[in-house]
Amino acid sequence: MSNDCSDLCLIAGNSNPPLAARIAEHVGVPLTDTTVTTFPDSETFVKINDNIRGRDVFIIQSTCPPANHNLMELLIMTDAVRRASADRITAVIPFYGYARQDRKDQPRVPITAKLVANLITAAGANRILSMDLHAQQIQGFFDIPVDHLYAAPVLHKYFLDRKMKDLVIVSPDVGGLKMAYAYSNMLHAGLAIVAKRRKSATEVESLNLIGDVKGANVILVDDLTETAGTLASASTFLKDAGAHNVYAVVSHAVLGKMGMERLRKSAIKELVTTDSVPHPARKGFPLVVLSVAPLLGEAIRRIHCNSSVTSLFEVNGQKLSH
Secondary structure: OOOOOOOEEEEEOOOOHHHHHHHHHHHOOOEOOEEEEEOOOOOEEEEEOOOOOOOEEEEEOOOOOOHHHHHHHHHHHHHHHHHOOOOEEEEEEOOOOOOOOOOOOOOOOOOHHHHHHHHHHHHOOOEEEEEOOOOHHHHHHOOOOEEEEOOHHHHHHHHHHHOOOOEEEEEOOHHHHHHHHHHHHHHOOEEEEEEEEEOOOOOEEEEEEEOOOOOOEEEEEEEEEOOOHHHHHHHHHHHHOOOOEEEEEEEEEOOOHHHHHHHHHOOEEEEEEEOOOOOOOOOOOOEEEEOOHHHHHHHHHHHHOOOOOHHHHEEOOEEOOO
C-alpha cells in the first residue's frame, strides 16, 4: 500500500452517517459516492458510484439497531466492493453487534458472534477494525486480521480534565474488572466491584460490594448498555453504600426508551459515552457524547500505510489491556 492517501477509499452505510463524516474529515479523504437504499420490499440495494478498482477500501458501518438491517448493509456493501475489484477491504465496525452471544451458556443456543464473523469474512472483508468488543475472544472468531481499539484514551481524558477528587472506579460486574482496573490506573483512582445476579434479559439485582466507596466520587465503567439495568441497579447500591456522586462511562450506549427511563430514575449523575452508535436528542438526563472519529481515523490512516497501531493503545505511556 502507498504511504499517501491517494488510493485510500472510505465508504459509509446508513448506520451512523455523522461518525463516518467525522472520520472522513480527520483522515482528509471524502466519502466515496455510494448509493445505499432500501427497496419497497425492504431488500437493501448498494451501488458504488465511483471507480474503486485497485483501491484500499474501508467500509464504515456499526451493526447497531436496527442490527439485522445494518448488518445486511455491511455484507452487501462488502460484496459490492469486492466485485468492483478493490485491492483490500477493511470493515470498520465501531460497534460490533451480537457480541454478547459469544458462547453457549445454555443448551441449544447459537454462537451468533461467530456466525456474524463468518458472514463478514465470506462477504469478502480482508481485515476488521473494531472498538471495545464485548468479549476479547471475538477477535479469534475471525480468520482474518483484527485491529481492536479501546475508547479509554478518549473517555479517560474527559474525567482527567475535570480533576475530580476522591475517585473510585467501579466495575458493575466481575466480568468488567479488567476494564475498570485499566481506568483506575489511568486516573490514579481506587477500585471496587459490584457483584450482581441477572434475573432476566432486562433485570439485574446487585448483591454485594467489594471495596470502599464511602464519601467517594464513583465512576461506573462498562463497555455496553442497552436497558441500563446493570448501571441503574449498581448506582442505587453504591449510593446506599455511601458514595458521594455516581457517574457512568460506557463505550457503547445503545439506549432505548427503557434504558433512558431507568437512567432518569437512577442515582447516576452523568453518563459519558462515545459516538460509536448514533444518539438522537434526548431530554431529562445528562448524556455526554465524545467522538472516537480521531481514534478510528488515525487507525485507518496507519492501517493504510502499513504502520503500527500500538501507540493508539497507550495512555500516559501505559499500554491498555481490558
